[in-house]
Amino acid sequence: MSVDQATLDAVIASLTTKPAPAPKPHCLARCGERLDPMLVTDPATGAGWHIGCEPAAQPEQPVPPADLFTVVTGPAATGKTRAMDRFVDAITAPPPPTLDDLRALLYDHEANSARSRQKKIGPSEIGVPCQRALAYKLAGTPEQPDLRLPWAPIQGTAVHAYIADALTAHNEILGRERWIVEQKVWPDDTISGSGDAYDTDTGTVIDWKLVGDSSITKYRKEMRPEYRVQAHLYGLGHERAGRDVLWVRVVCLSRSWDYGKSWEWTEPYDPEIAQKALDRLYATEALLTDLDVANNPAMWGAIPATPTKDCRYCRFFRPNTPADDTGCPGNPDPWA
Structure with missing residues (x-):
């Protein structure tokens, strides 16, 4: 079996060529200090971070609940109809007053109570x-x-x-x-x-x-x-x-x-x-x-x-009118 000269030259070259050197470890923060090879996170480039040089973790942005806004696309997605505007409004504006809701609820509840509906004396x-x-x-x-x-x-x-x-x-x-x-x-x-x-x-x-x-x-x-x-x-x-x-x-x-x-x-x-x-x-x-x-x-x-x-x-007080079937004028001078 004979080997041509070109194949022989390629084999000799592979045996004598030195491998390329590994990339030098370096800090991505460019702090100038030597980086321990144990801290390399990218072997292909030798890059990594010194402890203390790594950037602070960014907090995850909250995902707005789907029911707080409606995604609008196209020409309608302007002004206060935009999804982000509505979300910002929802999280920055306080809810309606509970006192007002409670007042209405209690008023209706009391009006429908047995005592309030009582007609007989x-x-x-x-x-x-x-x-x-x-x-x-x-x-x-x-x-x-x-x-x-x-x-x-x-x-x-x-x-x-x-x-x-x-x-x-x-x-x-x-x-x-x-x-x-x-x-x-x-x-x-x-x-x-x-x-x-x-x-x-x-x-x-x-x-x-x-x-x-x-x-x-x-x-x-x-x-x-x-x-x-x-x-x-x-x-x-x-x-x-x-x-x-x-x-x-x-x-x-x-x-x-x-x-x-x-x-x-x-x-x-x-x-x-x-x-x-x-x-x-x-x-x-x-x-x-x-x-x-x-x-x-x-x-x-x-x-x-x-x-x-x-x-x-008095619940039958009708000032400035004679007594009739609608009520009574009461004391003409209530502060006497």
């Missing part, structure tokens, strides 16, 4: 001093709309529910029913109401009122007539249910942070107070019929009224 309204206001309630006269959130009644409802839970739990601890809680009672065959509590140990009817400190100061001088009558009506209801009623009590719970400012009013149970209130109620009902106010609105002025500086709080 109850023990809490029978003792109102003004007979004309009582007559308006009996006649079903539309009340002056109040667009304010009934925040105080809402708080009262919450406190009543909490106390009811606490008394029920105490009964379980005692293993007996000391407290009769939220019991529906009937002062007569047509009037009913839910009594807050009855203490079987002391024969005491209890009604909770969540009030401001100024009201407590006022009630210390004279208990509000509506509250007093209401307590005795509940007492009559418990008595008709076969319970021994000795005392009636209105517990005025302070709406402030200090429970110690709370105060309670107590007096012996007197069924005559409750009966007189019922008699007045039915006499007012008869007066509405006798005066035929449904067909003679002007006769509302013949129903006795008790104007006071508190007339402005």
Whole structure:
């Protein structure tokens, strides 16, 4: 076998040619310091990074949720319709006020509550001093709309529910029913109401009122007539249910942070107070019929009224107009 001269020269050249030297290790930061071969990350070029020379890691950019914007392409992708503009707006603008949403929610919830929908007069309204206001309630006269959130009644409802839970739990601890809680009672065959509590140990009817400190100061001088009558009506209801009623009590719970400012009013149970209130109620009902106010609105002025500086709080207050089937002018000088 013979080998031509060209093949022989190529074999000799391959045996005698030195391999190309490996690339010199160097730092990509061009710091000028020698780079340890162990730190080379690209063997083909000898490049790598000194510890401390490597660039800081860049944080990943957040990917906007798909539902925060709509990708728009073409001519429409301008101005505030661009995806990034909408995303920036979404993450920089605060959400709508929760207070406003909560106000509307609570207002609607309270308007649809059983208490707000109640049309029939109850023990809490029978003792109102003004007979004309009582007559308006009996006649079903539309009340002056109040667009304010009934925040105080809402708080009262919450406190009543909490106390009811606490008394029920105490009964379980005692293993007996000391407290009769939220019991529906009937002062007569047509009037009913839910009594807050009855203490079987002391024969005491209890009604909770969540009030401001100024009201407590006022009630210390004279208990509000509506509250007093209401307590005795509940007492009559418990008595008709076969319970021994000795005392009636209105517990005025302070709406402030200090429970110690709370105060309670107590007096012996007197069924005559409750009966007189019922008699007045039915006499007012008869007066509405006798005066035929449904067909003679002007006769509302013949129903006795008790104007006071508190007339402005009455839901039937219609100032500067004669009393009729829409309301009453009340005290012409509410600040007198």
